[in-house]
Amino acid sequence: MLVNILERKDSMNTKEAKELIENKLPEKRFKHSLRVADTAVKLAEIYDGDKSKAELAGILHDYCKYDDLGKMYQVVRQHDLDSNLLSYGSEILHGPVCAALMKADYGIEDEETLLAIKYHTTGRKEMTKTEKLVFIADYIEPGRKTPGVEEIRDMAYNQGSLDKTIYEISKRTVLFLISKDITVYGSTIECLNYYNYSDQKIKDD
Numbered sequence: 001m002l003v004n005i006l007e008r009k010d011s012m013n014t015k016e017a018k019e020l021i022e023n024k025l026p027e028k029r030f031k032h033s034l035r036v037a038d039t040a041v042k043l044a045e046i047y048d049g050d051k052s053k054a055e056l057a058g059i060l061h062d063y064c065k066y067d068d069l070g071k072m073y074q075v076v077r078q079h080d081l082d083s084n085l086l087s088y089g090s091e092i093l094h095g096p097v098c099a100a101l102m103k104a105d106y107g108i109e110d111e112e113t114l115l116a117i118k119y120h121t122t123g124r125k126e127m128t129k130t131e132k133l134v135f136i137a138d139y140i141e142p143g144r145k146t147p148g149v150e151e152i153r154d155m156a157y158n159q160g161s162l163d164k165t166i167y168e169i170s171k172r173t174v175l176f177l178i179s180k181d182i183t184v185y186g187s188t189i190e191c192l193n194y195y196n197y198s199d200q201k202i203k204d205d
Helices: 002-006 014-022 027-047 051-060 069-078 083-087 090-106 111-118 129-140 149-158 162-179 186-194
Strands: none
Touching (some): 027 051, 027 129, 051 111, 051 129, 069 083, 069 090, 083 090, 090 111, 111 129, 129 149, 129 162, 149 162
């Protein structure tokens, strides 16, 4: 079984990662994950990021997307993740749960890769470059049809600032969630505030 082959290895290469998600995710989500990985690599080329880390995190980021919610709550408790996660559903949980399992069960130790998986949905303040690349790639990959996504793509590819792009994505996400009366996870609010240039805390990409 593939899980047994990969379990507790010292690391995972991209071929193994693709096999892992292909055997678990629906085809549509599998293809989305590959597009996120490709987009993250393109952004890494533009912003002098680590292409290998961005690609691996992009491939794996949605591995736990459709896991049973009860099992995800178990992972939160077993791995001492943020207890506030227990108030949220799979949309918020799947990133932190995936990062915990990739470290515990699949031997991925690189902190940037794990953080990029963990925060790809919510973002956070003071993200590493790999986190930024995957966070943005998940929003702008070519299959996304979100209203206004072309503007965000232009910002990411042509306007030279990961931080400004992150702020714009976070702002749109928060406004959307509020419009639907959906509770906003704390690190998303922190991300929005940290990358809000109206405070004029200049940050480096």
